[in-house]
Amino acid sequence: MKLQHLHPLAAELPDAEVTGVTADSRAVEPGFVFAALPGSRADGRRFIPQAVEAGAVAIIAPTGTKADVPVLESEEPRLTLAEIASRLHHGQPAHVAGITGTNGKTSVARFTGQLWNALGHKAGTLGTLGAVAPGYDYALRHTTPDPVEIHQVLSTMASLGTTHLAMEVSSHGLAQHRADGVAFSQGAFTNITQDHLDYHPDFEDYFKAKLRLLTGLLPEGRTAVICADGAGADRVMEETRAAGRTVFSTGREGSDLKLVDLAPTPTGLRIVVEADGRSHELHLPLIGAFQADNALVAAGLAVTSGHDLAAVLPCLAEISAAPGRMEHAGTKRMAGGEAAIYVDYAHTPDAVRTALAAARPHAEGRVAVLLGAGGDRDRAKRPLMGRAAAEGADLVFVTDDNPRTEEAGPIREAVASGAPGARIVANRAEAIGAAVDALEPGDVLIVAGKGHEKYQIVGDVTYPFDDVAVAGEAAKAASVSA
Ligand SMILES: CC(=O)N[C@H]1[C@@H](OP(=O)(O)OP(=O)(O)OC[C@H]2O[C@@H](n3ccc(=O)[nH]c3=O)[C@H](O)[C@@H]2O)O[C@H](CO)[C@@H](O)[C@@H]1O[C@H](C)C(=O)N[C@@H](C)C(=O)N[C@H](CCC(=O)O)C(=O)O
Ligand SMILES: Nc1ncnc2c1ncn2[C@@H]1O[C@H](COP(=O)(O)OP(=O)(O)OP(=O)(O)O)[C@@H](O)[C@H]1O
Ligand SMILES: N[C@H](CCC[C@H](N)C(=O)O)C(=O)O
């Protein structure tokens, strides 16, 4: 594609044939445009000489940047990169729902994809679990990858015939304009509570970043499905309406798909929903009351994408949870009865609270929890996660969860400072073993924080580690044989 046709900022530049775009100088090939972005660890402008050496024909960079090749000077270079990536790797599924919120994005994306597939579409998902569509499965390092990767994935999915995509949009992704080149047809907002205050200067900045999906990236006149329950939901709905987008609200406080009753059953949740002036009773094959909120947001996306409620609701009976979200990992069998062990991806204070509340109705005995907190991430959430654990569980084990480049001991101490009486066991496998050993008949254990993750990151090394496998083995080892 011709450089001049790529972007208005290039219209007056000398012409060149462009073969690709990247923000990483190490990935530049002849004919590429290199986006030189000031970052948190490095300044991309330092790598302009290497990029030119490798064959870059133009540079995207902040206003005032000089180079030996033409420069697209931009006040918002990350936005310009996203716009150019979407033009170069053009084509996307015709219908894209963007999903944000602190917790529940992966679950909503997965449910929405399942509903669309059940309704006869070729649907995919993009987010924490990678990019997945019929005939396509691609691993991603980020929930919302950088714009070049987003548009390569979207373009491939479209060429494989995917018509509908449910896409998670993280606050980092929003703050860094990673998804600004995507044409969203619908938006969704699950909830907002504390996370990522290592990256966002304060909660307000985090809130505004998330809101931008609905008030900025989603075009005016489009519909946003919003869970009306929880702190912040009123403001999200108000600002979304004020920005000229239509709100479809769900949950106990919702007015379009209203949850009026919920009861756990041995295999899931029985819910009653009011919609279109009628009451509908449904069974969801999902463990955890919070999953009803996620399922209703997904149902809202399916309905507002053009399906009758009467067609959508029966499909909810067939949905399945994302791996690592209240996933049953094993059962400890003892002389007097059994104790169940679930793995859950709760890694924020609110998610820990929610997961433990979800476990309580399934426990005839005590609720136990095992948790840690990630290194190189929000430090302020650590004692709050500990406190949520102490308040929601009868037994707390604190251990490691991806210490990354931080010293693990102080992270454990910070979590435990919110949970007096917690047992601290550094090694995660040993901690899981100790927690399983402590279980008595009727107890339920939640192994929190890593969910589907198959690794433990210590320093810069990623070791294989799988909560589901380790907990399953521990349950077997601790069980009395029949
Ligand atoms: C804080 C953060 O989000 N940082 C992301 C951001 O990095 P950055 O812009 O600060 O990059 P930097 O390392 O300072 O480098 C600046 C620029 O120089 C370039 N560079 C660097 C070295 C070199 O030799 N040549 C070169 O061109 C880099 O490519 C970059 O463009 O852009 C990079 C390229 O896209 C990302 O890899 C990086 O993700 C870091 C590693 C990360 O861990 N991000 C996590 C926290 C994240 O994004 N998580 C969210 C949310 C998770 C959730 O709640 O679900 C996600 O969407 O996954
Ligand atoms: N609607 C909800 N309300 C509160 N907590 C929830 C909700 N949905 C999920 N959770 C909790 O959050 C955890 C993560 O869920 P999920 O992976 O769906 O969220 P996410 O927003 O995609 O997370 P991430 O930001 O890491 O990608 C779950 O394991 C559960 O503990
Ligand atoms: N997307 C989240 C995942 C956190 C999962 C938890 N296991 C951790 O490492 O903190 C993050 O990167 O903050």
Ligand SMILES: [Mg+2]
């Ligand atoms: Mg996710």
